[in-house]
Amino acid sequence: MAGNSNAEGGAGIDPMHQFEVHALFDLPTIAGVDTSFTNSSLWMVIAVGLITTFMVAASRGTSLVPGRMQMLGEMAYGFVANMVKENVGLEGMKYFPFIFSLFMFILFCNMLGMLPYSFTVTSHLIVTFALAATVFCLVTLVGFARHGVGFLKLFVPSGIPVVLLPLLVVIELISYLTRPVSLSVRLFGNMMAGHTMLKIFGGFVVGLSSAGLIPLAIAPFALMVAFTGLELLIAGLQAYVFTILTCIYLNEAIHMDH
Amino acid sequence: MEPEDHQQKSDRKVKSDRLQDLESKISESRKKRQPVQENRANASMLGLAWRLTIEMLVGIGVGGYLGWWLDKAFGTKPIMMLVLLMLGMAAGLLNSVRTVADMRRKLDEQDEHNLRPKRSQDEE
Numbered sequence: 001m002a003g004n005s006n007a008e009g010g011a012g013i014d015p016m017h018q019f020e021v022h023a024l025f026d027l028p029t030i031a032g033v034d035t036s037f038t039n040s041s042l043w044m045v046i047a048v049g050l051i052t053t054f055m056v057a058a059s060r061g062t063s064l065v066p067g068r069m070q071m072l073g074e075m076a077y078g079f080v081a082n083m084v085k086e087n088v089g090l091e092g093m094k095y096f097p098f099i100f101s102l103f104m105f106i107l108f109c110n111m112l113g114m115l116p117y118s119f120t121v122t123s124h125l126i127v128t129f130a131l132a133a134t135v136f137c138l139v140t141l142v143g144f145a146r147h148g149v150g151f152l153k154l155f156v157p158s159g160i161p162v163v164l165l166p167l168l169v170v171i172e173l174i175s176y177l178t179r180p181v182s183l184s185v186r187l188f189g190n191m192m193a194g195h196t197m198l199k200i201f202g203g204f205v206v207g208l209s210s211a212g213l214i215p216l217a218i219a220p221f222a223l224m225v226a227f228t229g230l231e232l233l234i235a236g237l238q239a240y241v242f243t244i245l246t247c248i249y250l251n252e253a254i255h256m257d258h
Numbered sequence: 259m260e261p262e263d264h265q266q267k268s269d270r271k272v273k274s275d276r277l278q279d280l281e282s283k284i285s286e287s288r289k290k291r292q293p294v295q296e297n298r299a300n301a302s303m304l305g306l307a308w309r310l311t312i313e314m315l316v317g318i319g320v321g322g323y324l325g326w327w328l329d330k331a332f333g334t335k336p337i338m339m340l341v342l343l344m345l346g347m348a349a350g351l352l353n354s355v356r357t358v359a360d361m362r363r364k365l366d367e368q369d370e371h372n373l374r375p376k377r378s379q380d381e382e
Contacts, residue, residue, distance in 0.1 A: 167345075174321055174342070174349035182316040182353070189312065237305070 015199035019123055019192065040127070043119045047108040055104075076104065080243065087247035091254055098138065099250075102131065103243040110191060110235035114228070122238075123191040125184060132184035135246045143253035154256060183245055190238045194231045198224060309357055314350040321346015 023036035058073025066074060080100045084092045106122060113120025121127050143151040155172040156165070201224040208217035325342030329335055 171345055171348045171352060174317070174324065174346055175352050177324070178313075178316045178320045178346075178349060178353060181320055182312050185316055186309065186312050190308070241305075 015196045015203065018119075018195060018199060021124070039119045040121055040124065043109070043112060043121050047105060047112055047121065050112075051104045051108050076100075083244055083247055087244065088251045088254060092247065092250060095138075095142075095250060099243060099246060102135070102246060103239055106131070106187070106242055107236065107239035110239055111232075113191065113195065114232060114235060120191055120195055122187055123195055125188045128184035128188040129180065131187075131242070132180040135183065135249065136180040139246075139249045139253045142250065143256075146254060147256060151253070151256070154252070179249065183242065187238050187242055190234055194227070194234055198227055198231060201227065306357070306361055310354045313354040313357060314347075317346045317348075317350020317353060318343060319346070321349065 021038050021040050023034075023038050024042060025037055027035040027037060029035065054069075055073060058069045058076075061067075062070055077100070080103050081093070081096060084096050084099055088095070109121040112118050113123065143154070147153075155169050155176065157168055157172065160168055201220045204220035205217045205224060208214070208220070321342045321344070322339060324346070325339030328338040328342065332338070
């Protein structure tokens with residue numbers, strides 16, 4: 001995709017073109033859902049494949065003195081395990097597989113998006129919303145499974161006059177419902193904004209240098225290099241933020257300390 | 259005995275010199291590290307601004323959508339949407355206040371954590 005827009009050259013670069021989803025090969029529509037395999041699906045499969053390869057390579061031939069791959073695998077495990085233990089406590093380790101998968105998937109999707117000619121899965125709101133909605137459903141189910149109807153106390157703030165209570169309960173309820181939306185919008189917004197910005201600066205560089213103004217292209221090029229570094233940081237940071245907020249929500253559902 | 263003693267002394271001297279060297283190297287690299295921490299603080303402030311903006315906008319959005327949906331379900335055209343827009347704004351504000359309070363607590367903890375090693379360095 002990036003190749004297509006670059007081929008148009010110069011000012012014709014459309015910064016949003018990189019986000020276009022298109023079917024790689026068509027599959028039938030089942031119950032009103034188009035099941036075609038798209039470029040988005042392809043990059044999700046690549047991410048899952050890479051994570052699986054990475055973890056299998058890391059856990060094969062384990063030894064007391066870890067090799068490089070084992071070291072990386074243990075670092076990833078330790079990072080997420082510490083996050084869960086610190087934010088949820090030891091009971092949270094029950095949900096570690098889910099949280100670890102979530103973290104690795106988002107991290108790999110974000111990082112793969114930094115490769116030229118790749119597609120950033122997490123720059124689509126529906127993908128991040130699906131992830132956030134899964135988290136939301138899980139947290140709500142855990143809350144009700146653990147506390148039964150008592151989980152509804154989460155929406156009743158303590159130490160509030162009875163007159164104000166109905167109003168505040170509704171506000172708390174809306175605030176609870178905003179969680180999956182803000183969680184998904186944050187990840188999506190960060191990824192999309194960053195990639196759009198990179199594309200625009202890339203367009204400046206290509207446009208200026210193809211117009212023969214190479215000295216003028218140096219500044220946007222330098223800026224683009226800097227932004228690429230920043231984007232790498234954001235790709236990691238947003239995976240971390242998504243995961244840690246999941247942990248915080250889970251903690252609230254398990255311990256209900258509001 | 260005497261030459262041996264002498265040698266031991268010089269050995270010790272070399273050792274303490276090397277230790278001092280190491281110490282100065284460590285403190286130097288620590289100084290170099292300081293700006294990185296500052297950058298991180300700035301980055302987190304930017305992240306905080308992002309979060310607050312999103313939190314408030316999302317509150318309004320979710321409130322509006324819920325109101326629109328309830329209006330459609332009960333046929334109370336503008337009322338529910340207006341009310342829930344307001345409540346959504348309140349929820350967004352509540353969320354952002356909570357985010358800030360959380361951040362504040364974390365920063366305080368971090369400050370305490372950062373101050374401790376500095377104090378012990380001063381004592382040395």
